[in-house]
Amino acid sequence: MRASLGYIKAILLIALVAFLFGFAEKRQKSRKISEVAVKFTDTENLYVTEEAVNKLLIQNKVPSSGIGKETLDLNRVEGLLNKHEMIENAEVYVTLDGKLEANVSQRKPIGRVVGNSSFYLDRNGELMPLSQYYSARVPLLMGFDGGNVKEVYPLLEYIRKDEFLTQHITGITRVKPGRFNLQMRKMDFTVYMGDAENIELKFNNFKAFYKKALKDDKLGAYRKVNLQFGNQVVCTKK
Structure with missing residues (x-):
């Protein structure tokens, strides 16, 4: 008899808890x-x-x-x-x-197309409209449109992740399909990138050139720096 009474109390307790839980849930939803x-x-x-x-x-x-x-x-x-x-x-x-x-x-813009139409390319490689609230400080893209701008995405994505390149590269010009010039901040020369292949090697070579030319005070002596050959930097003097 006592065992049966214990079972009944347990069942009533479970029923009470279920009722209170359901009531609380219903009240919360309402x-x-x-x-x-x-x-x-x-x-x-x-x-x-x-x-x-x-x-x-x-x-x-x-x-x-x-x-x-x-x-x-x-x-x-x-x-x-x-x-x-x-x-x-x-x-x-x-x-x-x-x-x-x-x-x-x-969305995070990594480049801005300027020209007949103006828009961003975002970090996912998708076109993004300009914002009326803020203008992003990203490289300006010349010679691009909605049909060809994704050509430059691998280059922009690499630049975005590199502090030195982000600081110094202000623009990219499409000189022909898949071929690019880079505009540099406070430097009186153009960097010819060529295609977007072997990006890491080309930029490592450029950094080595820049460090040496800066040390020798010769950055102002060049009008063009060519990175297209990959394993070397070819410079044209003024």
């Missing part, structure tokens, strides 16, 4: 969204602002408050944000206190 908070993973150089993101949500009828958690479609909200031309990735969730939070990663 709580209203109190506000929307947008957080950028990179707070420097905002190509899209929190106001612009909120405006996008409002235009697509995503309420900033007063909607139940149960009726909010988080996948739809994420989809809206990920379609924005300046956003690379967005993760949306609801906090325990009823706040809708969006963690937003912006």
